[in-house]
Amino acid sequence: MGPEEFDRNVELALADAQLRRNFAFAMGSFIARRQAVFSDAAQTERLRGQGQALKRRVLSRLPELLEELEANCTRNGIQVHWAETPAVANRLVLDIIERHAATRVVKGKSMVSEEMHLNAFLEKHGVEVVETDLGEFIIQLNGETPSHIIVPAIHKNKQQIARIFHEKVPGAPYTEEVEELNAIARATLRRKFAEAGVGISGVNFAVAETGTLCLVENEGNGRMCTTLPPVHIAVMGLEKVVEKLADLPPLLRLLTGSATGQFITTYVNLISSPRRAGEKDGPTEVHLVILDNGRSRIYADPELRQTLQCVRCGTCLNHCPVYTRIGGHAYGFVPGADRQDPQPPGFRTGPGRRPHHGLEPLRRLRGGLPRQDPHHRAAAAPAQRGGVTGGRERRARPRQPPQPNGAAGLGRVAVSQHPPAGQPPAELAAGPHRQRAAPGGAPGALDPLPKGAPFRPHPAAPPGEGDRNQR
Amino acid sequence: MTETARDRILARLRSAPREEAPRPPEPAIGTAPELSGRIDQLTTRLEAMRAVVRRTTAALWLEALIALLRERGWSTLLYAPETPLGAAIENAWAQDGDGLPALVAYAEPIESFKERLFTVEAAITSTAGAVADTGALILRPDGREPRLMSLVPPVHVAVLQAQSIFATLEDAMRAGGWAADMPTNMVLVSGPSKTADIELTLAFGVHGPKELIVLIVE
Known part of the structure; x- marks a missing residue:
């Protein structure tokens, strides 16, 4: 997609009042929730320091850890495959499916599979692929891609989803009741889980020490995909490896706290082997596909290397003033997930303008982003001259506020109040830094916080941060 | 020998x-709360995530379970016959199964049990412990107590020994x-299955259990 097309997308997105309402509400809610679980600044800073040290240790020994992961997975009976490109990874996955003569695949949410365009590839080869995460299921029915890496269908409201279900799910009545929509998805997908020959999942952390694949989720579809079908294929980018099992607790806390404002997800899966003798369920084969797709080149660049610390929590999207207004589709790729050319997670130097993000919490408050951003742009410039420089680029780019240090909440890139639809992008830079989320979290917050628990929005937030909690 | 993708990467x-x-990084040091504090914290967290928690004792847990089952009136209960929990249940049902759900044993491989599994209303499993600070049960399924028991039926009843509640993961x-x-496989479970994928509206039981009921045995 060229810069002109991106411009058109931006104009369209800005004029779409529905889309803007949906994103403003959702992103505001996420910010409030995250603040609520990370309300203790000192504790949060310690946790972030821990997470960063753990990820930097991984990068300091990346090739050795990948070998250790492979050895331990293999010892456990997990079959490990390596792929330099998405094309090779897709072919590896298809070969496994064909070897089992499977025609139906159920799939849990996996951003690396978005990067691979795995579904399109498998479908082209006659394999039925069913996305089972509710958000992914909705957009798959409608032939769309995710607009957010954590909540893929957040651009849709329930009326739109009601129509999609009614039109695309055989026998589904028209209903706008969220409970009923969930029930339709549950009934439809239970059948698919039971019938699938292969389950495909991503990986949040792969533990080298024990050969364990860790997956977090709330719905249980991940457990279904990795337990019911006779074959499980996990796909991961090579940066997902961690050293030790004991590294998981702080990393999980950072990931789930940042992604959804939860202390822990409903399910944390630790998968270490296929079904063993005497066990009655679980897949009899587990495969792990480790994808490079440019990550080893990023690793070689000292400036870009730290982007491999990203845990893909999606916080950078929630706080990006551009993304919050135009949504994920305007970019022509899935920010934070889909990368048509090899880029670190959370970053893109694709053609033309892109979100000013990279605010992921493991790195963001410790420098990195402001320095890296021009670096990315410079790297992209020779190929796309004119696309990354020039007056309009400057105009559309939001002002970069000073990086806060040590604050528990996210940066001051607060989501500002949304100007009326149709405002030109130039407004983005000048929006008042206010935030519309309701105090105490939005209605329907993922995790209602326990009453009287110590984790509450910080009552004495520093000036400039506090107003976000009050409105 | 040809160079592989692995070698090149x-x-x-x-x-x-x-x-x-x-x-x-230094491991987080903190004094773990006493057992009663851990039970309270776990209960608070699990309830915040819409799990139902009932506290009972080693002498009374079976009565508590039976009271729950009579109250809720499920027609079938999936259990693991080879576990101590399963043996206790069989025993109780043999004495007086009147008004209790019909027991369904998970005693064969999933390949032949799948259809039956998808029709049971509730399941009961043991747990390998729990984590108080985030609020989560630790499940460690094995050959006797398979993985899908705590996932497929709409209700999951989990029996937790209080002394196995840890302060942190x-x-x-x-x-x-x-x-x-x-x-x-191990899995941490912090509540019933849930989603907020439609307008961030929280809804339970999208794929896994719609209800999680925890019996804490002190």
């Missing part, structure tokens, strides 16, 4: 300039020596 990584590894891992002995 690892070679590229190895040829990159190395950075010194930072010291491993770190504590649970250390005390249980997890790193040296990872089973096929």
